Amino acid sequence: MDSRKVVCFIIFFFFPQFLITVSSSTEFCFTSACSRGEAIVQFPFRLENCHPKRCGYPGFDLFCNSQNQTIVELPNSGKFTIQAIEYETQNLWINDPEYCLPKRLLKLNLSGSPFTGVFYQDFTLFNCTFDYRGLDPIACLSGENYTVFATSHKRAISFLASECNLIATIGVPVQWTFLEPVLSSDLSGDLRLQWAAPLCRRCESRGRRCGFKSNSSTEIECSNVNRHGLPRRVRYALIVGAGVPAILCIVGLLCYIRGRVKRFGRERHTTVEFTSVAMPHSTITSGLDSTIIESYPKTVLGESRRLAKLDDSICSICLSGYMPKETLRSIPECQHCFHAECIDEWLRIKDSCPICRNSPNSS
Known part of the structure; x- marks a missing residue:
């Protein structure tokens, strides 16, 4: 096997194994997102199939669906889309990927998850056989012969209770508190949640980054964000990952050129010998x-x-x-x-x- 074949064999067979070894031994905790415009994902959250386990806190696993939406799955309530994450206040906003949040609110249960509501407002839902002027219907729960309304206003509740069927009264984790009861709502706005642990609020507000101290530790540390945007280990790995194939390609190219030069030399030597034999004394x-x-x-x-x-x-x-x-x-x-x-x-x-x-x- 000549030198060119040896170099090609190394590049195509051993180098991919080398990359797998480097990537498995060096775990990178980049910030990431499912697509442009989606929420930025970093510790304590992690994207499955993107971040290693150590890059996220238990219970903060996210994934991307087929529409490239960022999804969180609550243990007792199912899947919700992440609309935004604010790390300095430790707040997140969620909604229904099927665009019928009121239906999900009827069975919303945050127990078993690391999240709780920031502000709660009680809303009462009614099933009515008529349209009530001044109230916004909940379209995804209404039908041709009935309309569903939601209100937190006492007078509206008293009126609808005598004319419609009561569905339920639920506590909704709203985005902010209302100074006065809400006469009508279609309950389609994002739900605002928060998390208490891990406590990284102060670290993030200082422009630093929370994370585990090591692969085997559950202790949280606050570290400086690298000015160059990448951790030192990542930069070293990228340099090695780009440098090794470049060196191998250069070696392969030099071997190829050397082989071509030697072949050209042999051909020229044969031609010279033939010419010297044909015309030993330059006699035509x-x-x-x-x-x-x-x-x-x-x-x-x-x-x-x-x-x-x-x-x-x-x-x-x-x-x-x-x-x-x-x-x-x-x-x-x-x-x-x-x-x-x-x-x-x-x-x-x-x-x-x-x-x-x-x-x-x-x-």
């Missing part, structure tokens, strides 16, 4: 006519590389061995054989056999 002599040369018998060499009148396995002109399927030409007077292209070129310059120096009959 007249050779045979092309029609005479073409009249000399030609033979295609078989797989056995044997001919009845073949005395040697090497062409005396180019000094290369005969190979199967090559065309040989013999001089009738002396029966000496040569490569057809070699003897044709020779006889155009010299009118004698290269071996016995006898001149063929030019007639």
Whole structure:
């Protein structure tokens, strides 16, 4: 196996394994997002299939759905889209990926998750057989013959209780507190939640970054964000990851050029030898006519590389061995054989056999 094949073998077989080893031994905790415009994900949150386990706090796993929305799955309430995350206040805003948040609110249960509501407002839902002017219907819960309303206003609740069917009264984690009861709401606004642990609020407000101290530790530390944007380990890994294939490619290119130069040297050496043999004293002599040369018998060499009148396995002109399927030409007077292209070129310059120096009959 020549040097070029060895280098190619190293690049295509060993280098991918090297990258796998580097990536598995060095865990990167980048900030990430499912798509442009989506919430930025960093500690204590982590994106599955993107961040290692140590990059997120337990219970803060997120993933991207087929629409590239950022999804959080609450243990007792199912999946919700993350609309925004504010790390300095430790708040997040969620909504329903199916665009019917009121239906999800009827079964909302935040127990078992690290999140709680910031502000709560009680809303009472009614199923009515008429449209009530001044109240906003909840479209995704209403039908052709009935309309669902939600209100926190006492008078509206008293009226609707006598005219409609009560569905439920639920506490909604609203975005802010209302100074006065809400007459009507379609309950489609984002829900505002917060988390208490891990406590990274002060760290984030100072422009620093929270995270685990080590792969095996559950203790939280507050570290400076690298000015260059990447941790030192990441920069080293990227330098190695880019440098090693570049070096291998350069070595492979140099080996290829070296092989080409050596091949060119051999070809040139053969040409020089042929010229020196053809014209040893720079004396120009007249050779045979092309029609005479073409009249000399030609033979295609078989797989056995044997001919009845073949005395040697090497062409005396180019000094290369005969190979199967090559065309040989013999001089009738002396029966000496040569490569057809070699003897044709020779006889155009010299009118004698290269071996016995006898001149063929030019007639």
